[in-house]
Structures are given as structure tokens and as C-alpha cells.
Amino acid sequence: MLPSSAAAVLEDGDLVSEILLRLPPQPSSLPRASAVCKSLRTVASDPGFSRRFRIHHSRNRPLLGFFMGAGDELRFEPTLDPPNRVPQGRFQFPIDASDRSFMLLGCRHGFLLMLRTFQETEELLVWDPFNGHEHRLAIPPGFAEKTFHGAVLRAAPGVGDTDHFQVVLVSTDVQQGVVACVYSSETGEWGNLIATPLPSGGVIHPNKPAVLVGDSLYMLLIRLEAPARIIEFDVGRQSLAVIPLPASLDSEHSRFYSVMRADGGGLGMVSLSASGGSAQLWKRKTSFEGVDSWMLARTVELDKLISHSLKSQCCLHITGLAEENNVVFLWSGFGVFMVQLDSLQFKRLPLTTMHRWHPFESVYAAGI
Structure with missing residues (x-):
């Protein structure tokens, strides 16, 4: 009593x-x-x-697992251990897994963004896995019949209704360079087309999800016979910019690096050494003279976390990044390795042949 x-x-x-x-x-x-x-x-x-509770913890959402979708397979793979493990069958997917005409574009703030061909028409689908709410969006005219990438994000905590979301589409155009457009669920409309010049052309990398750093989204841009670049879209200012990679990165092998949040905030990169034995963490810095450049912040010795026998003879490459928890997913022939870059905690996950991983970071209370 x-x-x-x-x-x-x-x-x-x-x-x-x-x-x-x-x-x-x-x-x-x-x-x-x-x-x-x-x-x-x-x-x-x-x-x-x-x-x-969700708003209070909006800045420290746990990594519940990740969604994967490719070909005829769509599933959720949990990463937490009991009693916090979210069961695989918790979510009722909004489309049939046998429907091959879909592609996952991104996952953030409790939403999934998918591109789907329905009755010979392409549409976007925003899905809330917990309550099952679906929002179907028409693709804006400037993006019809183009290769584009997209991201979804919830409104900032404390600003209006947090159930509102935005969808950002980014593509390249021969005439206009890099173009972007934003949808607001609050207005139910797409905004104006935003563009910035892009010398030498290029396309947004289809297998690298956008990374949110502060108020900006970052995507990788790959170009033939030219170094890769990073596209920055400032969501608040509705502006685009093009940023070079660190000079030492081999832009032809993008599976070995990814955009990320830097230590202490700001734009960063993570790259793997040729042997896979270490990971380099880069940070974008601005000098007193206003000149932007990259600096190597620190090196993580992966060989001390992942034994050679587990890595096999297959090269490690980056297959996903949980931006809020600073976790990188590394794929090899023996499994997928989840490495927390701050604590250097390491966990081995089941082997999968799918390389499009979308970490699901959200606040969820099971069984109430």
C-alpha cells in the first residue's frame, strides 16, 4: 500500500x-x-x-528500427532489444508488398515518404506508421517525368500543429540547374519552383537519403566525369546551394561515404578507408574571413569494433545513417553492422540484400 x-x-x-x-x-x-x-x-x-510526451522528446527520439523496400519486398526491421523492441508486425503497410511500382524516398520525424505508380500515374505517398494516416500528393508540374529525390519532415516542435508536415523534392534541370519545390500539409499546396545554376550538370544520388542538419537538407549529387557535389536546401529560407566534397574523397565510390551531422553540430561527412578498417569524420568549417573548407575532425578505428572474420573479404560500405542518433549502418557479406559514432557501441544485425535503408527514429509507447 x-x-x-x-x-x-x-x-x-x-x-x-x-x-x-x-x-x-x-x-x-x-x-x-x-x-x-x-x-x-x-x-x-x-x-x-x-x-x-512526443514533443518533449522531439530532440532525442530513439532509433526504433528501419524500413526497407525494394522490388517486391517491404518490411520493418527492429533494432532495439526487449522490452523496447517494436515487433515487425506492428505496422500495417499502406501498399501491398507485391506492388513493385513503389520506391521509398525517405523517413523522418515519424513519417515515411514513398514514390508510387498508381494506375499509370506517379504520385507521392506520406504515411504515418503509428496511426496509419495516409496523404497522397500529386507530383508538381516541374518534376513530372524527371528523376528526383525527396524528403519529408514534421513542423518544428512548438510551432503550430506538429501533425503538419512538409515534403521537399529536389531534381536537376538542363536549363535551370538544381530545382526544388516544397509541399505544405497546412496549406495543401506546392510552393513555387526554386532553382540555382549547376555547371556541368548531374543527378541527385537515388540511393542516398537526404540528411537534415539544422534547418537545411543535404543530398548527394553525382556527375559524369566531374567531382560529386552536395546539394544544400535551406528549408526556412527556401534557398539552394552547391557544396564541394572534401578533396580527398573519391567521388566515384559514393557507397563509401555519406553526408551526416558533424560533431558539435553543422554539416559533416563520414567516409570509409579503402580497407574498411577506419572511418573518417569530416566537418565543414567557416574561417574568420568567411571562407568555407573541410577539416578532418576524428577517425574511428572500425577494426577494433568489427573483427576481420565478421567483415569477411567483402568491403564494408555505408548503407544507411540515423541522423538523430548519429548511427551509421555498414553492410558486408556477413551482415549489417550498426555503429554509434559517439559511444562507439556496436551491434550486428541480420544480413539483407536490400541496400535502401531508412532508419525510423520516433517516440513510441507500446501496449498502452
Whole structure:
């Protein structure tokens, strides 16, 4: 039996919600707390509190797993251990896995973005896996019959309704260079076409998801007989820019590097050595004179984490990046290795032949 003072606290719904709000955002946190007594269960299961909990932890969302889709296969692969493990069957996919006319473009802030051909017409599908909500969008005129890449993101916490989202499409055009367009679920419309010149042409890399750093999205641009580049789209300012890679990177082998968030914030890159024994973390710096350049921030010795026998004779290459948790996924012939670049914690995941991985970082309370 609880002491009278503790019972009095649990009768105060406002105080209980403040206590629960400070639990870690792991899937088992709220279900475990709600099992203590009816008062805690009432608050934890309230939709309004769930919304507050999600917003409160919007900057430290756990990595629940990743979505994969290619050919005739679409699935969710969890990465957490019990009791926080989200079951594979938790999500009812909005399209049949046998439908070969779809491609995953990105996953962020609890949304998935897909490109789908439906009745001979291409459309975009934004899907919320937890509540099953689907939003079908027509492709804006400037992107019809073009190769483009896209990203989805939720409105910033504390600014309007966080259920609103934006979709950003980026492509290249012979006449206009790099072009972008933004859809807002709040207005239900696409904005104006945004463009910036691009000497020597190029296309957005189809297998490298966009990375969100601050208020900007970054995508890799590959070009024939010319160094690769990074496309920066500032979501707030609605502006485009083209950024070079670190000079030492081999732009022809993009599977060995990826854009990421740098240590301490800002734009960064992660690249693998030729042997796969180490990873170099780069950071974009601006000098006092306003000159931008790349610097090598640190090196991670992968050989100390992944044994040679596990790496096999297949080269490691980057198959995914969880931007909020600073986790890189490395594929080899023996499996997929998940490396947290801050703590250097290492985990081996099941081997898969699919190379389009979309990490799912979100706040989720299971079983309430």
C-alpha cells in the first residue's frame, strides 16, 4: 500500500503528467509506469499527454528500427532489444508488398515518404506508421517525368500543429540547374519552383537519403566525369546551394561515404578507408574571413569494433545513417553492422540484400 503522501501525489493529474513527461522516450517507459496504478495509467493513455510526451522528446527520439523496400519486398526491421523492441508486425503497410511500382524516398520525424505508380500515374505517398494516416500528393508540374529525390519532415516542435508536415523534392534541370519545390500539409499546396545554376550538370544520388542538419537538407549529387557535389536546401529560407566534397574523397565510390551531422553540430561527412578498417569524420568549417573548407575532425578505428572474420573479404560500405542518433549502418557479406559514432557501441544485425535503408527514429509507447 502506498504512503498517504505518495497517494496524494498520484491523485494530482498535473503533477503526475510532469513526472511521466520526464521518463526516457523508450517504448517500454510509459507502459511500465502505467502498470503501477490507475492514476498513472489514466494520464499515460491520454492522447493529449501522448502528444506532449512526443514533443518533449522531439530532440532525442530513439532509433526504433528501419524500413526497407525494394522490388517486391517491404518490411520493418527492429533494432532495439526487449522490452523496447517494436515487433515487425506492428505496422500495417499502406501498399501491398507485391506492388513493385513503389520506391521509398525517405523517413523522418515519424513519417515515411514513398514514390508510387498508381494506375499509370506517379504520385507521392506520406504515411504515418503509428496511426496509419495516409496523404497522397500529386507530383508538381516541374518534376513530372524527371528523376528526383525527396524528403519529408514534421513542423518544428512548438510551432503550430506538429501533425503538419512538409515534403521537399529536389531534381536537376538542363536549363535551370538544381530545382526544388516544397509541399505544405497546412496549406495543401506546392510552393513555387526554386532553382540555382549547376555547371556541368548531374543527378541527385537515388540511393542516398537526404540528411537534415539544422534547418537545411543535404543530398548527394553525382556527375559524369566531374567531382560529386552536395546539394544544400535551406528549408526556412527556401534557398539552394552547391557544396564541394572534401578533396580527398573519391567521388566515384559514393557507397563509401555519406553526408551526416558533424560533431558539435553543422554539416559533416563520414567516409570509409579503402580497407574498411577506419572511418573518417569530416566537418565543414567557416574561417574568420568567411571562407568555407573541410577539416578532418576524428577517425574511428572500425577494426577494433568489427573483427576481420565478421567483415569477411567483402568491403564494408555505408548503407544507411540515423541522423538523430548519429548511427551509421555498414553492410558486408556477413551482415549489417550498426555503429554509434559517439559511444562507439556496436551491434550486428541480420544480413539483407536490400541496400535502401531508412532508419525510423520516433517516440513510441507500446501496449498502452
